[in-house]
Amino acid sequence: MALISIEAMRFRAFHGLYPEERVLGTDFLLDVWIDTDISGAKAIVEHETDKLVNTINYQTIFDICEIEMRQPQKLIETVVENILFRFKYQFPNMHEARLRVRKLNPPVGGQVEWASILDVKNFRESCGRCGSKLVCYKDGGRRDGTCWCEQADGSRSKIHPRTLEMLESQHKGCMCERCLREFAG
Numbered sequence: 001m002a003l004i005s006i007e008a009m010r011f012r013a014f015h016g017l018y019p020e021e022r023v024l025g026t027d028f029l030l031d032v033w034i035d036t037d038i039s040g041a042k043a044i045v046e047h048e049t050d051k052l053v054n055t056i057n058y059q060t061i062f063d064i065c066e067i068e069m070r071q072p073q074k075l076i077e078t079v080v081e082n083i084l085f086r087f088k089y090q091f092p093n094m095h096e097a098r099l100r101v102r103k104l105n106p107p108v109g110g111q112v113e114w115a116s117i118l119d120v121k122n123f124r125e126s127c128g129r130c131g132s133k134l135v136c137y138k139d140g141g142r143r144d145g146t147c148w149c150e151q152a153d154g155s156r157s158k159i160h161p162r163t164l165e166m167l168e169s170q171h172k173g174c175m176c177e178r179c180l181r182e183f184a185g
Contacts, residue, residue, distance in 0.1 A: 001095070002038040004056045007031040011069040015076055018107060022072055027104040029114070030065050034087070035096040060090055076101050080119045088137045095135055096122045128173035136174035149180060158184035 009030040014022045034056050041055035064086045073079050080099055087097050098121075102114040125136040137147040149156040156164065163183055167175065 001035060003033055003035050004038075004058075005031070005033045006058050006061050009062060009065055011066065013069040014072040015069075015074070015079060015103070016107075017074050021107065026106070028069065029102040029104065030069075030083075031098075031100040031102075032061050032065070033098040034061075034091065034094045036091070036094045054093065056091055056094065061087075064090065076103060076115075076117050080117055084119060084121050093135070095124050096120065125174055127176035127179055128171035129167075129175050129179040132176050132178070134174065134176045138174060147174065149174065149177070156180055156184075 009032075011028050011030065012025050013028050014025045015028070016022055016026060036056055038055050040053070042053050044051050044053055065083055068079055068082045068086065071079075071082070073082075080101055083099055084097055087094065091097075098118065100116055100118040102116040104114050106112055106115040108115070123135045123137055125134055126132065127134055136149075159167070159180065167183060171179075
């Protein structure tokens, strides 16, 4: 396991509840920590382009943060949730993601260096059927299409809906790929 981080990314953005914040903008610092398995990490050439395998690309982290920081929101909490949601689509091997957003000089009627939000999403689970360890991107039991098992080519899509309903009622939580494959036919 490794903790990959990119810290103190600085953005000028227009997030905030007050109209002045949405017009004048504020400076923000973002820190990202992603816990992932880097065994087998390598850079390969695919179609004449360098590609990273089994690791996290710093540029992709920065790009996701930059895209979300450009979208004005009334709450920093919304920005945090949007960034973490995008991470789930980009990094199928992350076990945990931590994101801290610091709003510099927030308008609170006094001198404050920053206000911050730190959100931690843990994606480590045990298979509801066999107990083996797995990474699951369901969010609090909600299926949002980001978990590997929900992808179009995933095992879940190959299981008859009635069988899937029975499995979900008997085995709480996500199931590993091996267990899902047994029922996928």
